[in-house]
Amino acid sequence: MRHLGLLLIALISTACLAAWLTACSAAISSEATPSTTIIGTALFEGSGDDLSPGFTVEAVYPHDPAAYTQGLEFLDEATLVESTGLRGSSTLRVVDAPSGEALEVAALPSSHFGEGATIIESGGSTSVWQLTWQEGIATRWSLEPLAATEQVSYDGEGWGLCAQGGRTADRLVMSDGSATLTFRSSADFSVQSTIDVTDRGVLLTKINELECVGGEVWANVYQTNWIVVIDTTTGEVTRRYDLSSLVPETFIDSTEFVLNGIAYHEPTDRFWVTGKQWPVMYELSFDRESD
Numbered sequence: 001m002r003h004l005g006l007l008l009i010a011l012i013s014t015a016c017l018a019a020w021l022t023a024c025s026a027a028i029s030s031e032a033t034p035s036t037t038i039i040g041t042a043l044f045e046g047s048g049d050d051l052s053p054g055f056t057v058e059a060v061y062p063h064d065p066a067a068y069t070q071g072l073e074f075l076d077e078a079t080l081v082e083s084t085g086l087r088g089s090s091t092l093r094v095v096d097a098p099s100g101e102a103l104e105v106a107a108l109p110s111s112h113f114g115e116g117a118t119i120i121e122s123g124g125s126t127s128v129w130q131l132t133w134q135e136g137i138a139t140r141w142s143l144e145p146l147a148a149t150e151q152v153s154y155d156g157e158g159w160g161l162c163a164q165g166g167r168t169a170d171r172l173v174m175s176d177g178s179a180t181l182t183f184r185s186s187a188d189f190s191v192q193s194t195i196d197v198t199d200r201g202v203l204l205t206k207i208n209e210l211e212c213v214g215g216e217v218w219a220n221v222y223q224t225n226w227i228v229v230i231d232t233t234t235g236e237v238t239r240r241y242d243l244s245s246l247v248p249e250t251f252i253d254s255t256e257f258v259l260n261g262i263a264y265h266e267p268t269d270r271f272w273v274t275g276k277q278w279p280v281m282y283e284l285s286f287d288r289e290s291d
């Protein structure tokens with residue numbers, strides 16, 4: 001009898017523990033995904049077509065399949081500045097856009113994971129700011145020659161970067177993996193203000209590579225193949241584009257080798273986009289309104 005009693009106590013205890021664990025795990029999962037934040041593709045399912053105009057592939061070009069693209073911006077009509085990531089192989093490079101060939105490559109220290117980069121002009125010279133992912137260091141590069149000239153530190157992670165209002169304007173836009181965009185001085189990286197990105201009233205996290213176009217910021221959303229267009233006066237997403245049809249076949253099921261890298265080509269009003277280690281780069285025209 002005594003053994004039976006102990007067995008019953010053990011069974012009851014196990015059942016209670018199981019029930020507690022279930023409740024606990026439910027609490028954890030609901031805490032990890034609060035209802036006010038929608039991450040990744042869940043945001044875009046059933047989003048309707050009202051904010052999702054189409055796009056046209058104008059041309060396809062080669063892209064270095066070793067380039068883990070984290071930042072992309074046109075330096076001039078036919079030349080791109082590209083930042084690549086991964087520790088031990090991060091670079092800043094100047095790339096001939098049509099051929100995809102690197103004209104110059106500078107390696108980052110092996111402890112640095114390269115992230116977004118943007119071009120600025122000050123005092124008559126052109127330079128590039130490049131972020132690091134978790135190192136909290138932004139490096140400023142001269143272009144002739146391609147060389148690191150300055151470093152500043154910042155709090156939090158670095159994901160995407162673009163210069164708003166032209167290269168001479170003292171205003172950078174930076175993403176950090178959250179829903180928040182931070183506006184910084186391009187002279188010293190000091191914070192000017194922040195704004196939260198929302199899509200239909202909910203926060204949109206994982207804002208990644210950026211491209212400043214007028215008062216808009218065009219942004220990759222990490223682990224998706226979507227580009228969203230953000231009005232930086234309100235933080236609201238005004239349009240979104242599904243580019244999953246462009247994903248190379250080998251990366252269709254990947255959540256790592258996703259679309260990332262967007263550069264506006266002002267002379268043609270077109271955009272060049274690629275992905276992490278994608279072998280191709282696309283020249284696209286985006287519809288600004290739905291049909």
Ligand SMILES: [Ca+2]
Nearest residue numbers: 072210211262
């Ligand atoms: Ca860009």
